[in-house]
Amino acid sequence: MPIVKELQEDERCSRRLADLEVLATHLKKMTSGSSLYDEIDTSLTDQELRVAVMIKNGLTSHQIGDLLCISLHTVKTHRKNIRKKLKIDNTQVNLVSFLKSKIGSDSM
Numbered sequence: 001m002p003i004v005k006e007l008q009e010d011e012r013c014s015r016r017l018a019d020l021e022v023l024a025t026h027l028k029k030m031t032s033g034s035s036l037y038d039e040i041d042t043s044l045t046d047q048e049l050r051v052a053v054m055i056k057n058g059l060t061s062h063q064i065g066d067l068l069c070i071s072l073h074t075v076k077t078h079r080k081n082i083r084k085k086l087k088i089d090n091t092q093v094n095l096v097s098f099l100k101s102k103i104g105s106d107s108m
Contacts, residue, residue, distance in 0.1 A: 002046035043085045051078040056099035 004024045007013045013020065044052060047068070054064045061075040068075075083089040088098055 002049055005046075044082060048078050048082050048085070051075065052082050052099060055079065055082075055095055058096060 004020055004027065008017060008020050008024075050068065051064055054067065059067070061072055061079065064070075065072050065075045079095065080089070083095060086098070088095070
């Protein structure tokens with residue numbers, strides 16, 4: 001959703017606002033059944049949510065850093081903050097597995 005919001009605010013996308021609204025509506029419907037997604041959506045920052053989606057999709061920290069134009073250290077900090085906010089810090093829980101099992105493959 002953060003990406004859709006950015007596109008809606010981008011002047012270059014003004015001709016596609018109706019399409020973006022439809023997309024946003026469908027994304028909300030797809031994720032409305034997941035209480036964990038609602039918790040994630042409200043507790044994570046937009047950038048943390050982007051990182052979480054990329055983690056869930058199996059990207060490495062290096063790949064995430066390259067795609068978002070941020071340092072590896074920043075990605076690691078986001079991962080740490082995501083784990084903390086999802087209450088899985090200081091555990092042996094695999095973040096990728098956790099996100100996939102709790103959110104599902106079509107929710108994010």
